[in-house]
Amino acid sequence: MARRYSSGADPSDFGDLLSPSEAEEPILARPVRAALLEWLTEIWAAEELLAVGLKPRRRALFHGPPGTGKTTLAHHLAARLGLPLLVVRPEKLVDSLLGGTGRNIGALFEAVREEPAVLFFDEFEAIAAARQPGGRDAQREMNSVVNVLLQRIEGHDGFIIAASNFARSLDPAIWRRFELQIEIEVPGQEERERILARYLAPFGLPAAALAGLARACDTASPALLRMLCEGLKRNLVIGPQVGWPMDRDGVFDRVLAAAVPHPDLGRPELWTRGRKAPALAGLPWPLPRLDDLPGIEAAESAGGLLRPAVVVPWPGRGE
């Protein structure tokens, strides 16, 4: 069905629209989970808050290293609100013509006003870097982009989430517009164990072996842990079919070479020591299946956030 937008733009012109049904819940540290649950509860209680003259907070900034789940979390939160997530791509906004980026930002906000979605600015520092005094055209243009962004954010009734790996480079006025600022760090030991268990399933490890492997992955991002687990599983399925050596050392050599830690995050022991990492010595091999490990829980039980999707009354939805 053709739809007309007053601005002429469609939300999907500015990025990818992710549907609620595809969302998955990231595994996060307890304090972060608590803050998010508080926010969701506040949004679900919008009417009760309104009755006492308050509105739920609508803008959240997630900052922290790459691969820690910022995008995954934004998608999950949008899904909990029953809304799609519009992942705005900075390259779809930035325009080399003078004033072009500001116009694109305007068109984006118009488009989302007519088709509610949670707006998600990834790599937010790309458009919201701190304004600098100074006369160069390029700098003036960047400053004016931040000014447009400030006005548009202020005037927007819907939810906005922004994510940045370089939060310190964001403009302070932009920063202040975000009522919730959540730092998402690389996971600690407990979260690493849960992340490994999630992505290893339907394989599993006895508790001590899982803990050892998680310790050897200290400083790894969840994205890297996922790559490690999926690499192992892929090897276990494909390896025998293509004739690869399937001993533990051989499999780990291949998987660790293919899953490369992000350069900003350092190399966990498992990567620096490889097959010699002590954690591997205690690892049962071939990897057992969860079914064969009595007493080990199969599925990751949902944290505090998982609740049925609730469609909240949308403040800017119009009639």
Ligand SMILES: Nc1ncnc2c1ncn2[C@@H]1O[C@H](COP(=O)(O)OP(=O)(O)O)[C@@H](O)[C@H]1O
């Ligand atoms: N906290 C987490 N728990 C479970 N999986 C995660 C987590 N963080 C990231 N991942 C996985 O790593 C990949 C990259 O995550 P992403 O959300 O894009 O990270 P970021 O936006 O912080 O760079 C995704 O496939 C996601 O499933």
Ligand SMILES: [Mg+2]
């Ligand atoms: Mg991301």
